[in-house]
Structure formats: structure tokens, C-alpha cells
Ligand SMILES: Nc1ncnc2c1ncn2[C@@H]1O[C@H](COP(=O)(O)OP(=O)(O)OP(=O)(O)O)[C@@H](O)[C@H]1O
């Protein structure tokens with residue numbers, strides 16, 4: 001692989017309305033963003049799912065189905081992709097509890113409480129900052145094509 005390609009940086013910033021149809025839009029954006037990083041099918045699916053879970057949380061919990069703006073910032077540094085997703089909605093009272101698998105504050109909506117668990121499982125790192133009444137910011141990072149890099153290093 002071309003070494004200059006590996007060290008490339010790129011950034012895309014996006015603002016969209018809090019609408020459920022924009023969940024699939026966000027998935028397509030991140031897929032397009034990482035496409036030239038040569039992700040495996042699994043990596044592509046992982047990143048799309050993580051982004052989709054984060055955006056769904058903004059729509060359902062952050063803005064409670066109402067109006068609001070969602071900010072999605074995508075950054076590539078070499079073979080690492082970082083996605084930041086921000087809402088200025090309800091915020092989270094107890095982040096530690098919210099991140100526990102199967103914990104949901106909306107069981108009546110048939111949420112399973114697995115969104116954060118998926119984000120953690122599918123990405124290399126996840127950080128959540130939130131202030132009740134102000135909003136939530138999540139940042140997640142994943143290094144792509146590691147298997148490939150490992151093989152080449154042998
Ligand atoms: N952007 C957000 N704004 C406010 N609260 C949030 C936000 N994201 C998550 N939460 C809170 O954290 C809890 C856990 O989120 P998580 O995504 O793990 O589960 P869920 O959304 O309830 O269910 P699922 O994702 O499985 O449909 C939510 O029930 C909600 O209380």
C-alpha cells in the first residue's frame with residue numbers, strides 16, 4: 001500500500017435535523033467517508049452500526065422525537081477514523097448507568113438498552129460526555145485495516 005495514503009487526514013462536518021430518516025443518511029455518510037480507507041465488510045458494518053446507534057439516541061432520547069439539530073463530525077487520521085456526534089437535547093443524568101448493557105430509560109418504546117454496548121463493542125474506543133438539560137457528546141474511534149497492516153508487517 002502507498003505510504004502517503006496511510007498518513008492522509010480528512011475531516012467532514014455535518015449538521016442535520018433530528019429525524020429518524022436521517023439515521024440512514026448518517027450511516028451512508030460514514031460509509032462514504034471511510035470507503036477509501038479500504039475497510040473490510042465487517043469494519044464497514046461495525047462503524048455504520050455504531051453511528052446509527054448514536055444518531056438514533058440523539059433522535060429518541062436527546063430530542064425525544066422533537067425538533068433539534070444533530071452534529072456529526074468525521075475525522076480520518078491515517079488508518080484511524082473518529083466520529084463525534086453531538087445533540088443539544090435532554091442530556092444524561094447518570095452516564096455510567098446509561099452505558100450498562102440492557103439499561104434503558106425507554107422500555108415502553110421497546111428499546112433494548114444495547115446502543116452503547118454496541119458502540120463499545122464495534123469501535124475501539126467510546127467516550128460519552130453529557131450534561132442534563134444541555135446535551136450529549138459522544139466520540140468514538142476505530143482503526144481500520146489492522147489485519148492487513150499486521151499481515152504486511154510480517
Ligand atoms: N443522546 C442522548 N441523550 C439523552 N439520553 C441518552 C442519549 N443517548 C443515550 N441516552 C440514555 O442512555 C440510555 C441507554 O442508551 P442505549 O443506546 O444503550 O439504549 P437505548 O437507546 O435505551 O436502547 P437501544 O439503543 O437498544 O434501542 C437511554 O435509554 C437513554 O436514557
Ligand SMILES: [Mg+2]
Pocket residue numbers: 053056057111114115116
Ligand atoms: Mg440507543
